[in-house]
Amino acid sequence: MRNIFLFIRIYFNFIFFLFLMGLSFYMLFSYNRYHHTVYSAAANEVTGKISKQFNNVEYYFQLKKTNDSLVKANEILYNKLKQDFEMPDTVNKIAIDTIKIDSLQQQRKYLYMQAKVVMNSVTQPNNYIELHRGALQGIHPDMGVIDANNAVIGTVMGVSDNYSVVMSLLHEQSNLSARLKKSGETGTVIWDGKNPEILLLKDIPKTVKISSGDTVITSGFSDRFPSGLLVGYVKDIINDKTMSTYIVRIKAAANFQNLQYSYIISNVQKDEPQQLLKKVKGK
Amino acid sequence: MSSLVKNIIRFCLFILVQVFVLNQIPPLHQLVTPYIYFLFILWLPFKMGRRTQMLLGFALGFALDCFTKTYGLHAASCVLIAYLRPFLINLLISQEGTESNYNEPSIKSMGFTPYFTYLTILTFIHHTFLFFLQAMQTGGYFYFILKSVFSTAISLMLILLIELLFARKQRFRTNTV
Numbered sequence: 001m002r003n004i005f006l007f008i009r010i011y012f013n014f015i016f017f018l019f020l021m022g023l024s025f026y027m028l029f030s031y032n033r034y035h036h037t038v039y040s041a042a043a044n045e046v047t048g049k050i051s052k053q054f055n056n057v058e059y060y061f062q063l064k065k066t067n068d069s070l071v072k073a074n075e076i077l078y079n080k081l082k083q084d085f086e087m088p089d090t091v092n093k094i095a096i097d098t099i100k101i102d103s104l105q106q107q108r109k110y111l112y113m114q115a116k117v118v119m120n121s122v123t124q125p126n127n128y129i130e131l132h133r134g135a136l137q138g139i140h141p142d143m144g145v146i147d148a149n150n151a152v153i154g155t156v157m158g159v160s161d162n163y164s165v166v167m168s169l170l171h172e173q174s175n176l177s178a179r180l181k182k183s184g185e186t187g188t189v190i191w192d193g194k195n196p197e198i199l200l201l202k203d204i205p206k207t208v209k210i211s212s213g214d215t216v217i218t219s220g221f222s223d224r225f226p227s228g229l230l231v232g233y234v235k236d237i238i239n240d241k242t243m244s245t246y247i248v249r250i251k252a253a254a255n256f257q258n259l260q261y262s263y264i265i266s267n268v269q270k271d272e273p274q275q276l277l278k279k280v281k282g283k
Numbered sequence: 284m285s286s287l288v289k290n291i292i293r294f295c296l297f298i299l300v301q302v303f304v305l306n307q308i309p310p311l312h313q314l315v316t317p318y319i320y321f322l323f324i325l326w327l328p329f330k331m332g333r334r335t336q337m338l339l340g341f342a343l344g345f346a347l348d349c350f351t352k353t354y355g356l357h358a359a360s361c362v363l364i365a366y367l368r369p370f371l372i373n374l375l376i377s378q379e380g381t382e383s384n385y386n387e388p389s390i391k392s393m394g395f396t397p398y399f400t401y402l403t404i405l406t407f408i409h410h411t412f413l414f415f416l417q418a419m420q421t422g423g424y425f426y427f428i429l430k431s432v433f434s435t436a437i438s439l440m441l442i443l444l445i446e447l448l449f450a451r452k453q454r455f456r457t458n459t460v
Contacts, residue, residue, distance in 0.1 A: 013333045017366045020341050021359060027348075028355030028416065043349040051350075054303050121351065123310045125417050128352040165352060172420060193423070194313045257309055 041160040048130055048163030051119035059260060066260040069148045076150075110226050111266040113138065115145075117259045118163070122170055122196035128157070129166040131262060135159045144224035144265040151230040151253035152176065152218060153262060164264075169231075170196050170256060177222050178231045181215040183208050187248070189216070189231055196256055199232055201248040208246070210234055216250050223270050230254075286328055286386065294343060297323045302350045314426075314433045319441050320347055320357075321409050324365050325402065326451075328387045333369055340365030360413040364405045375401050384455055390446060391453045402442060403435075410435045 008015065059066075078084070119130035133139055143156040145166050154166040154174070167174055169191060176189040178201060187203040201216055214234040220227025232250035239246065301320035310316070324340050331339075344358030351357070372388065375397040385392035388401060411431040418427035 013337075013366075016334050017337055017362065020337055020362045024341070024344070024355040024359035024362060026355070028353070028359065040352075040354065047350050058307075119350070121306050123306055123316055124351060124353070125420075126353060194426075196310065 040158055040165075044130070044158065044160040044163050044165055048118060048132065048160070051130055052132060055116070055118045062258055062260055065258050066148075069255075070261070073148050073150070109267065109269050111268055112263045113266060115139075115164075115262050115264050117262055120168075120256070120259050122168075122256050125193035126172055127168040127170040127196075127256075129154055129168050129259065129262070131156075131164045131166060131264070132162065133264065134162040134164050136161050138266070139164045139264055140266075142224060143267070144222075146225075146229055146263050146265065147254045147259060148261045148263070149230070149254075151232075152225060153254045153256065153259065155224055156264065166262075168256065169199060169252065169254070176225075176231065177219045178216050179219040180204070180208065180210065180234075181217050183210075186219045186221065187245075189250070197252055198235065199250050199252050201232075201234075201250050202245065204246040204248055206239075206244065206246055210237060210246070210248060212236060216248075223267050223273065225265060290323075290327070293323050293326065294339075294346075298343070298346050298350070301347060306351070311437070312433070314430045315437050316430070316434050317437045317441055318410065318413075318434070319438060319445065321361055321364060321405075322442060322445065324361060324368065325405055326387050326389075327368075329372065329385070333366075336365045336368065337362055356413065356416055359416060360409050363412055364409050367408065368405065371401055371404060385453050387451075387453075389451055389453050403439060406438055406442065407431070407435045410438065 113133065115131040115133035117129055118132050119128075121127045129145070131139075131145070139156060139159050141156055141158060144152065145154045145156060147153050152169060154168040154171070155176075156164050157167040158165045169176065169189065171191060172193055174189075174191055177186060178189045179186040185204050185208045187201045190200050190202060192200055204210070212234050216231045216234065218225040218227055218229040218231060230253040232252045235249045235251045237246050237248050297320040301318065305317050305319065320343065323343055324336070327336055327339065340361035341358050344356075344361035345354075347357045348354045376393060388398060390398050392398075393401065414427045414431045414434070418424055
């Protein structure tokens with residue numbers, strides 16, 4: 001017994017080192033997107049507040065770029081207005097639909113909520129975006145996030161009271177179902193952790209004809225994003241002879257280095273298909 | 284200014300600079316991710332207990348982890364260099380009594396070559412361990428070796444610039460032991 005105490009006393013520094021190392025490793029390897037630990041919610045509130053202060057300054061320097069992107073988004077919306085279209089045929093009248101979509105709850109599927117980006121990184125292998133909008137403002141984990149120009153930027157991973165943390169597309173575990181706009185082939189968008197402007201689209205069959213510049217959009221298969229949101233543009237193809245599918249390098253549509261505003265997409269009809277799936281699987 | 288106040292200010296400053304300056308600048312190259320926050324550990328006083336050093340290292344790493352949302356990643360690397368630091372200091376100190384004459388490691392207290400060796404070794408260990416842990420989750424081992432070498436070089440350059448720009452006043456304390 002005495003020897004044990006002696007041993008502990010002599011090697012106490014080393015044991016303490018091992019203890020701290022073990023604690024770090026535990027945090028590192030147990031923390032994934034479905035494992036929300038107690039400290040992360042508290043830490044988000046604190047770091048969110050500090051980041052907000054910093055963003056107040058940084059935002060000022062990006063006003064011009066932010067304004068440009070908002071004007072561009074506005075332009076797209078203006079061009080969709082009904083009054084911009086004139087029917088050449090006089091027999092046809094524009095019949096304005098009298099059913100108000102909002103009054104019938106079941107008809108709305110996606111609800112967009114704006115959120116200010118307070119913190120963002122592109123240099124790490126796993127990047128996160130912090131938004132100033134949290135559980136009190138109706139944000140839940142697993143909601144999709146897009147930027148001001150309708151390009152996908154990530155998925156909400158954790159929320160605290162007033163802030164939420166988004167797993168950016170620039171994350172090793174990021175996984176987004178997307179399709180080629182022209183041919184309609186679906187694949188998965190991942191990131192290899194290297195260049196923040198290049199994403200990878202894998203599982204595209206080799207029979208598909210792809211040319212550079214093709215648009216890649218969300219497939220609509222996941223319940224986070226409606227179909228047809230921008231993901232990126234095809235840059236080139238990695239043709240691996242050992243695999244039966246292509247890996248396509250795509251240029252991200254969102255400018256991750258300059259994010260100031262984002263929209264969080266809430267799927268109002270999310271529960272029903274999930275319950276159905278659970279019921280079918282239970283049989 | 285007392286050593287405690289000075290170190291508290293340093294802690295906050297290094298974390299803020301790392302998070303809001305170095306992590307925000309557009310990447311120079313995909314192989315270069317500069318870090319300087321761990322200089323806080325390298326600048327701790329000679330006389331501090333080893334357990335305190337490790338605890339401070341853990342706190343520093345964890346504070347950065349809270350910002351980057353990689354809980355445990357920087358904490359592990361900081362604990363490692365805080366643990367190795369006293370061994371290196373014992374090896375590299377040349378003059379008798381430097382530990383009692385000066386407060387903390389610097390060019391003046393240790394001499395340029397030993398101090399630079401101390402910086403290089405600990406920076407390299409920190410970066411290698413950090414990128415190794417990242418590579419364990421993601422793969423790409425050749426990439427990780429290149430990344431640690433290049434990032435160490437750029438970080439060292441930044442650290443030397445800091446040493447030159449913000450010269451720390453080191454009092455020579457005689458018979459104060």
